Amino acid sequence: MTVRTRFAPSPTGYLHLGGARTALFSWAYARHFGGTFILRIEDTDLERSTPEAVQAILDGMNWLGLHHDEGPFFQMQRMDRYREVVGQMLEAGSAYYCYCTPEEVEAMRERQRAAGEKPRYDGTWRPEPGKTLPPVPEGRKPVVRFRNPLDGDVTWNDLVKGPITISNRELDDLIIARPDGTPTYNFCVSVDDWDMQITHVIRGDDHVNNTPRQINILRALGASLPQYGHVPMILGADGEKLSKRHGAVSVMEYPAQGYLPEAMLNYLARLGWSHGDEEIFSMEQFCAWFDLDHLSKSPAQFNPEKLAWLNNHYIKQSDNARLEALVRPVMEREGAQFEGGPDLQAVIALLKERASTINELADAAMLFYRQPAPDAALLAQHVTDAVKPALAQFGKQCETVEWNKAALSALLKEVLATNKLKMPQLAMPLRLILTGQLQTPAIDAVLELLGRETVLARLAKFSK
Template sequence: MTVVRTRFAPSPTGYLHLGGARTALYSWAYARHFGGTFVLRIEDTDLERSTPEAVQAIIEGMNWLGLHHDEGPFYQMQRMDRYREVVGQMLEAGTAYLCYSSPEEVEAMRERMRAAGDKPRYDGTWRPEPGKTLPAVPEGRKPVVRFKNPLDGEVSWDDVVKGTITISNRELDDLVIARPDGTPTYNFCVAVDDWDMQITHVLRGDDHVNNTPRQINILRAIGAPLPLYGHLPMILGADGEKLSKRHGAVSVMDYPAKGYLPEAMLNYLARLGWSHGDDEVFSMEQFCAWFNTDHLTRSAAQFNNEKLAWLNNHYIKQADNARLASLARPLMEAQGAQFDGAPDLGAALGLMKERASTVNELAESAMLFFRTPQPDAALVAQHLTPAVKPALSQFAERLRTVEWSKEAVAPVIKEVLAAHGLKMPQLAMPLRLALTGQLQTPAIDAVIVLFSRETVLARLQNFL
């Protein structure tokens, strides 16, 4: 059985976007499912647009998601000698040739074809054929190297997402595989890399469909085996348009900054183009066990921020409180949180995480435990009534000796309410104001024991 080898091969011209992250996830999971190898390759031959910062952004995004590669990263710019070697072999074998047509001449060819209603393409002026006499080599002009694409027949492959795709070779012209300065071009590099790295399965966005027949023809010309291809539909915004910045964040690394957990993003991306029955929430271990290409969808997926937020809330509720504290603490420090003598941060976050969609929301909501309460005077006057004051004083007295646990404090609250003929809100609201300065908090018994006994007694004394 063939050992599965997949690859993720981004061009470092910007951040790792959501579509790229989904491609990486599917390629990674496919390799994991079959016990294969996941390769990271950086396609950095676009010297004008590729930057070290973009490379770093891609690797950071992969690391945040936990999509760790088994081999690589391989950089195309470090493989120039290998590409030149293959170009030389193709020239020698007659599957490539030197072309001295200038860019202006090529554009004129294409313009004539457009005018005639034909598909614009290179007309084969320098393509060697039996019995053909080539033009004289222009003095001082450096040639490009063109691939000798088959003139007839078709390129056909069974796409694991889209089904059988067939392209006529007459639709493809003789692709430039090396520029005048010798640097190779994209489709040629990809074909050589997939051959050298023994890639068996290529999952990528369907914007690459037009590249695939060119790469297949090159692979055949150099005697390389063909991988299986699968072209994933694009991700659209909620309005059905191509996902862009106007829909919100499109860079993966915008999401940790917004308070999303990687497991939520992975779970959400997995469902953008693939399904396993009605399962909505699953771990990456489950995903890798389930994932194959049979249930990849052919239609474009729509990115839904509300669904992602729902999933993120689920994973926040599942998350270890210490982990949440490590994420929330820097955000709270930036807001002036006072941690000295304050409640345990993890415990506080544990109280608040039920309703938080992001870590940022969670950090914001937990600030009420880490600021000196400054209740609004009007609210104090409204809730600290003459009928409530004696009950509050008695409750404070009882708190001096009660065991400091939610289970012990809850019955004391009920006793005081019964003794003074009050309902829970009449006592809970002034307690909330005294301890946090706010009327909206989790259950009051849980809030009380989150603080130290000394803090609670001091705040009640100040309040009364």
């Protein structure tokens, strides 16, 4: 058997973290077994589906590198197929026309609630041997309902949760086609999984209640059943359902915030799955390891600090040329003046060890590409009469010193010894004068990157 998985989002909003994790698990399962990963867009909710949401899903999948082997398939382009299957089911007697209005069905349910019963469609139009159906109301278009089994159970061995059994008495005859002929969600999913020969359905556990309905439809069609695995949801660190305040935003917000796709993939892979104590791994390694036996049955908790830690790891591991391509546009938006400044890749090499995001890296790099504007009060505090002779000596010797980190470090120590100062007494005013801020990387590294000409010009400007 060739493993065939699918990711089937509804384009009624952005691709969020939960959806991205479902896509990752489905993709990795197919890759692990050398199978096929299918992308399907379930766009039958015409009121809420938008082209923008479709594009957001495609963009998110592309950024993450979760490339599909087949698709994307759009349900709205498969309407003829759904109508064909509805016709077959009506002919076979596994579906029937129902002429109840929504108001009549709601009144039916109200009576059941009042009697302490579970509200459900009561089968008014369900054909049975010896049963006389009501007269067909004139001018009323019917829905089509699935003839769900009245007795017995639906049982499947969930690949994550283990055996699950739901009684058919809990399920009523769901609508599979609306009065205008458009099919409904559970019906379309069942037909799609059948036609696309899906072998494994990996999805969020909010779909558990849909599974027995889909199994019954597939059985009525004489189709083979996929195996189902329902992954627990992602919660915030406070144990509540993930919301925008926890970071439940579009996946495409994360590249905008400066996250790398490999960090996001690595992080999502560890949300509810584990391989021993392994925390950091490539997607090649993940696909080699991934199985459903090690998926947790408990909800995972989103931890933005852990994501930032992983992102820092991948930034440190990244090629400086790649980082430059990501950092430069961010800096340009912030007004960076690159002309006459140091090589950006050299600056990145100095700064990337401490950066948790591309945006943090860009922000840190800005000190090399803008004119410093030191605070007057800080200058008065750090540029004291005791320090000024040392600054003058340092500036004079900068004219001839060999311009590299080692030579500049030796010069700093020489000036400190001559003036009987400690390193912070000289480094702090130098940082202020040269960069406008007190916190920078090592001052000798900053001096080397700024270059002799810039350092002399800024020291001279200050001395005036």
